[in-house]
Amino acid sequence: MTSGPLLSSVQMASFVARGFLRFDGVVPDDINRQFMAEAGEIPEAQDGVRIRKLYGEALAANAIPEVAAGTPLADAYPHGSALARLLDLPLVRGAVESLLGDRPVFDHHFLHVTFPPAYHAAGGGENVSQHTHQDSTIDPRTAFDLQIMYYPHAVTRPMGGTRFVPGTHLRKVSEVALGRYQNIRGQQHMVCEAGTLLFLHHGIWHGGGVNLSDRTRFMFKIRMHASGPQTRRWDLSDLPPPNSGPGPQRPIFYRKTAPEPNTVATVLTTPEPWFEQDTSRLEYVNRIRLWRYLAEDPTFDVDYWMTRLETNPV
């Protein structure tokens, strides 16, 4: 797999700070149509037939293959299939390489289907949204896995869409233990055009939105991880060399002008609407730590958050 255009430092900083990158309508329509054909038809709602049964039969019959965990991503999908073509898009290749390095490894994938109310009524189930959760389990690593969410058709607000909460990815929680939180300030709902991709840090809090429309909704997720170092893999042309030290940092708190937008420093210290007043500062510390890891630069700092903690005169 050869690389495409790499992410910029500001895009990487945004991923570090917010846990996602969104690319709207970047998958060509012919791939979207091919994917929908390979994903197969979902039968009409039938009285007395539970969604679980319809879902299971549809997954078994479609053309999307089972793939063994640990397979090189480049070998996960048959040549010419919609997913192989999607992963070969230059934008996708470049973003994946920027975040994971070359030769990423497939973890798992899943076809998420969210059914309209008629299916729940026919099958006797309740039509509700999925509880907000973090995928997998408690994950104390600094390294991260990447999850690509692919929206092969347009998603309207009544269709639900994936709900996610920017900036939650660095919190170490246990899967759906946080299900009690119904709504969080700043949550986003994926309303998008066909061919949109959402690149997520594995830790981001998310859930499937309830589908109140009359159309079945599809989303395909692929989880992958690095096979080697995932550090310093993006476009580093605007980055100072590592270990050059933070030097004099920008003025903090007492500033007469707004900080310069679209810089790594500003992006890493931009709060989310849900941030608590004290822990927002711990979020900055954790973002800086992740940036240090990715940039291989243990001296990096913004606004003295780390320098202050590391100043320990003898």
Next chain:
Amino acid sequence: MSKRTTRGAAMNRPAPRPLRQKVLVLYLANSALDSPTVAWAVYDGTGETLHMAGDADEPPYATGLAALRDGWRLFQASQLLPHTRGEEFDLAYLKYEFFFEQLVEIDP
């Protein structure tokens, strides 16, 4: 008032209507009840409304104090706990959680 009269009055009193609990959970920006709401949930034991994840992008109350002023009764607040040495920067669940309730009469 004689016992007989009291008993008679009690017999004429209408039976109490059943109560159901509505629960409001607010997550605030710090431990003060008048700090801003950052997350929330509503669970309605009357069955009149069904709330679920992602059903509102704006909170029902701007602060915990606003909920008190609207008649919600606070019955639980998260504790303030010291930070474990070595884990001072680890973040997990939302920190300032406040449980409120309303008791609502329903038709038997």
